[in-house]
Amino acid sequence: MATVLMIGFPAEGHVNPTIGLTKALVDRGDSVHYVTVERFRERLVDVGANVHIHPDHLNTAKKLDPSSKEGLAAFLQIHIATSLDILTVVEQLSKRESFDYVIYDTFGAGELVQAFLGIPSIVCSASFLFPPAMPNPLASIAPDAKMEALLKRMKQSFGVEPKQMGQFMNNRGDVTLVFTSETFQPYRERFTNPTIHFIGPSFVKRAHSSMFDAAALAHETVLYISLGTVLDRTEAFFNLCIEAFQSFPGKVLIATSERCHYDQLQEAPPHITLTPYVPQLEVLQHTDVFITHGGMNSVNESIHYHVPMVVIPHDKDQPLVAKRLTELDAALALDKNTLTAEGLAQAVADVQSNACYREGIAALRDSFQQSGGPQRALAIIDAYINKKSLRS
Helix, strand or coil, rough: CCEEHHHHHHCCCCCHHHHHHHHHHCCCCCEEEEEEEECCCHHCCCCEEEEEECCCCHHHCCCCCCCCHHHHHHHHHHHHHHHHHHHHHHHHCCCCCCCEEEEECCCCCHHHHHHHHHCEEEECCCCCCCCCCCCCCHHHHHCHHHHHHHHHHHHHHHHHCCCCCHHCCCCCEEEEEEECCCCCCHHHHHHHCCCEEEEECCCCCCCCCCCCHHHHCCCCCCEEECCCCCCCCHHHHHHHHHHCCCCCCCCEEECCCCCCCHHHCCCCCCCCCEEEECCHHHHCCCCCEEEEECHHHHHHHHHHHHHEEEECCCCCCHHHHHHHHHHHHCCECCCHHCHHHHHHHHHHHHHCCCCCCCCCHHHHHHHHHHHCCCHHHHHHHHHHHHHHHHHH
């Protein structure tokens, strides 16, 4: 059996999609060493991975504005610092483990780790692939003196350096696994490289410590609202939701995240519950409509559980995800800048009553199921590693 190194990018939408593949590797007897941050330890240990921790610069940083040059520069510095930490962990691991190959995210330290170890590489994309012509936000950022010092240290300590700054958001590998289906991928015809494989997402029940009882939602009409775990200053939006769904004929569950300031929220009627965290996979099993920011992780989970969506994209890949969902009649998208309580309530009513949205969701769910998931990923990896071994 193989000894596998996995390098995650420390964000929910990047780690969660890899859990199914991690479990599949462990279940067949491979030894998986996953390098990540403390907040993901429990869910990865739960599927049998050996977890190795590095500092969590991303989670402890101040809110980053990805639309500003300053925000992008801060994001780049986090990438460089995190890569140094990961390389330090990997160096120590490599003294006692002989890795057969490395699996890493399109974001982060992946290519640097591969260059340091010189072993076969599998890159995983948690979201859509983006055409080469699409601008890479980090490619235009020039490292400042502090970043240059970190890069110099990286080169001196580990003998590696990024080819260019955009690499931190666009790692390449010998084989690419995309956690979506060919149907959902926009501009699918532009991705003709035979090393690219659309294997679809996978869904493993995640370990969590939430006290929320999702089973209590059974037999209710449920509207679930979440903007993920990253966005700040969400209080105005949640107050808008409380206003919009004062008379909703069912239960309204709002997952606020721990970043929300509850003292800025207005009083909600008894049928509306606000809580920092819920076990999303369990909640979606009982949900009729999901209001989401359009993060790929949440969208995939909603499709899996056949829940139509109202999508309110904010940044990153979310506008493209929302656009693709509307093209496939799987969601209704709203502009966050012109949102009103009346418009939000009407959108939920439309999605709830119009069968075309459930039909669109069903077609996407079928495409996910036909993509092969973790078992197909294992076959692709094995075929590549075996072929590479024969050439050696």
